[in-house]
Amino acid sequence: MMRAFLKTEAGSTVVLLAATLAALLWANSPWGASYESFWHTEAGFAFGATEFSLDLRRWVNDGLMTIFFFVIGLEISYEVRLGQLRDRRLVAVPAIAALGGMIVPAAVYLAFNAGGPAAGGWGVPIATDTAFVLGLLAVVGARCPDPLRAFLLTLAIVDDVLAMMIIAIFYTASLSVPALVAAALLLAAIMTLRWLKIWRAPAYILLGFALWVATLESGVHPTLVGIALGVLVFVYAPSDRKLLRAGEAVQQFTSEPSAGAAREAARSVQRAVSVNERLQLRLHPWSSYVIVPVFALANAGVRLDGETLRAALTSPVTLGIALGLVLGKFAGITIGTWIPLRLNWGVLPGNLVWGQLLGGAAVSGIGFTVALFIVDLAFDDAEIAAQAKIGILTGSLLSALVGWIAFKLAWNRGGVCAPPDVEPEEELPVLLAVPVGPGDxxxxxxxxxxxxxxxxxxxxxxxxxxxxxxxxxxxxxxxxxxxxxxxxxxxxxxxxxxxxxxxxxxxxxxxxxxxxxxxxxxxxxxxxxxxxxxxxxxxxxxxxxxxxxxxxxxxxxxxxxxxxxxxxxxxxxxxxxxxxxxxxxxxxxxxxxxxxxx
Structure with missing residues (x-):
């Protein structure tokens, strides 16, 4: 599952980058005024006298992104039960590193903006963009070790969980108690269906949509519904009984091919794999190749004329976000990695060394999807929001550059990665290095x-x-x-x-x-x-x-x-x-x- 995740995330980076560039070109073209007017176009539906309408940007940010966070919920649930997050010794280091990678950037931002009108934007530089990070690791060298990718993936998952908690706690402006009660009842209904083991997709889709609408009306950000529903989806390791039944069905089809045997074999094989994994397989490409790029197209467009850039150069918002991503992320993740290792709270996957970890800490300053998402929640002022987006773009580009340099330096010293066309030869010793002793x-x-x-x-x-x-x-x-x-x-x-x-x-x-x-x-x-x-x-x-x-x-x-x-x-x-x-x-x-x- 992790390898499929890595492949999809790294491959979608090009599409995400293209969507970002398209948004910037559109916003800075002669037709730049149409960018905002298009995304503020109202769209909705009506049931008799009841109407429900949002502008296109909110449909993307509050609607499509719910599916994105649903996929994250699926990933979290899988990793906790069957994947990287089930081993507390392997989780401890990246989890504390993720926490450090959020606290320090927020502190850097507040150092520039505490007490000012933009102080509420401290959440913008806290999040790492997994797609861009893994995409950059794929570009800097396919020989970069899998343990580094596993470490950063675990860090990113913890980062996503903490970011969602921050959004729920600090970026909920007002609450509607009746809508919140309705949302709680709908969530209880979904959990009841799960407890009763009633697996009817239409029921879950209908209740899920109603839960999304109720949460939207309650004032809590509806994307949290995606996380909650994703975590509730069942995940399990294939049982020996199901594997045996699938093998028998495939054997039956092999010995007596028929349409009925083929259907039974397909069903048996499918049932051996949990619903969580099947949903991830279906939704992950849509999330990575469609939803996130559309989100970037709807939110990354910012005017980069002389006046805007001059204002951004001296803006505490831009400086706080850019430095929070470049310096804050690097320092926070580095310190957050060193502390648990020093105190023996956990271990690293594989034989990672500090050169590898420092390169990973540097590229973790690439913040995009969740950062833009929080900009939309934190700032009502369009000018401040534009400065924040410039800070995100600048900080992310600088983090990518610093990470690239770190990896290149490691290559030159024979460390982190080897260039793809170089296969180092090693003459291995043949004698036992440490003789058998009383401690063996x-x-x-x-x-x-x-x-x-x-x-x-x-x-x-x-x-x-x-x-x-x-x-x-x-x-x-x-x-x-x-x-x-x-x-x-x-x-x-x-x-x-x-x-x-x-x-x-x-x-x-x-x-x-x-x-x-x-x-x-x-x-x-x-x-x-x-x-x-x-x-x-x-x-x-x-x-x-x-x-x-x-x-x-x-x-x-x-x-x-x-x-x-x-x-x-x-x-x-x-x-x-x-x-x-x-x-x-x-x-x-x-x-x-x-x-x-x-």
Whole structure:
């Protein structure tokens, strides 16, 4: 799901940029006056004597953008239950970084505008535009590490949640209690349908539209309806029963092709995937390629004549927003990343280094969609709104430039990314960097003639397959001992670190190998809840002394990298890195060769 999100967001950047340029060209063309007049055209419908009408800009900002935030709600719900946000150790750092990336820009803005008529615009520089950020990362180099994109995606999701809370709390001008009560009742009706497991799309669409109208009339911004409804959509991992049924239906169609079998196979496969994921697949392209570009076309048009630009150069609004995005975002995200890492509150995905994080912090100053959205809520004065939009455009361009420079400097130093046409060659060592010592996890006799050191990852399926091979080997050959060291592939396996930490907690109780075997026997089930159950089975406290165990993992990883480990599983036979196949026959042959070697 994350890869599909990244692909869609990065690909839609060109369309969003084109819509922004079109809006600027339109607003500054000889027909510039038609820009505002067009978007203020009234449109609506009537039911008898009842009429409902909004201008086109409000239909876009309050209507279409509700669908955009509905998709964000779907993404939040998915990530919390099945994705990046389910692991609190991986979430802690980007979450605090997102918070820092909102507090500092707001403080920078208020430093220029506190006490003035535009003080209410402090929310404009707080938000990061995910589409532009991921699009820029795609442009600066396809070899930029996936963990950096995962980190920024998690940061952006937390950023969106906090931005929506700020809009709900600080940018609601007045409330209509009757409309608010009606909205609450309609939301309760939708939750009741969900509880009763009544899945009829027309009912949800009708109630959802009524909820949107009631929320609009209540004074609360209706896009919050999108977030709420998106979060309520069911998301679940495919069950073994549904997967088996889908496989049987596909097999039935393969053996006896027919229209009925094809329909049943399609339905079974579809039912195996949650409604949340199906909706994301359908709506994400519409949101990214249509709704957000139309929003940019409706809101990014600002007059850039000499008078407007001169006013913007000295405007505290423009300066506060531009510097908030460029300096505030960079400083806030950097500080917000350093604090939880320093205090051992969380870990980073993959093997990210500060050069990568600083580049990501710089490009996070690209604020556009939500920033323009808040401009519409914060400023009634057209002149101040125009200065705010100039600040957004200037700050975003400067942030993109600073981020580009940061990545280029990292390339020149052999850091963050490699240019696409350069494939660095590395001569890997073949000897075990750190000899087996008293702190290692050892299974087998101390005087065995063959010692196998395995660098493994509890979520790696290849490690799971090798586990069975090694178990069988040690049952047959008592003259072999196995040493296990952690090498979690953080960017590929988000549960690997959590599993390793639980294994270390079990080691404190003298039950490492029991936990080791349980984890490999249950590789598909490594959520925090699952790990807690496994720990309870062994009477182990699962999250005890995480900082010390994290340091142990880091030592294992460092020793592995020094010994040429670049993936899992990697084996060393009597201190020499094994480079053969991982089947039983090859492993047994390697054991015999190691036994014969001096």
């Amino acid at each position: 996890h050892v299974r087998g006799p101390a005087d065995a003639t063959v010692t196998i050191v395995e660098y493994g990852d509890f979520e790696c399926p290849f490690c799971g397959g090798l586990h069975e091979v090694l178990q069988e080997l040690m049952e047959r050959d008592p003259d072999v001992r196995l040493v296990f060291r952690h090498f979690p592939l953080r960017n590929m396996h988000p549960r690997a670190v959590a599993a390793a930490l639980v294994a270390e907690s079990a080691a404190d109780a003298g039950r490492f190998w029991e936990m080791h075997d349980i984890l490999y026997a249950n590789q598909r089930f490594l959520t925090d809840e699952d790990l807690g159950h496994y720990a309870a089975e062994l009477d182990v406290e699962p999250w005890k002394d995480v900082p010390r165990h994290s340091r142990r993992l880091a030592r294992d990883e460092r020793s592995g990298r020094d010994g040429g480990v670049r993936g899992t599983p990697t084996l060393f036979f009597n201190g020499v890195r094994y480079q053969g196949a991982l089947n039983a026959a090859s492993i047994i042959r390697a054991v015999e060769e190691a036994r014969k070697s001096p």
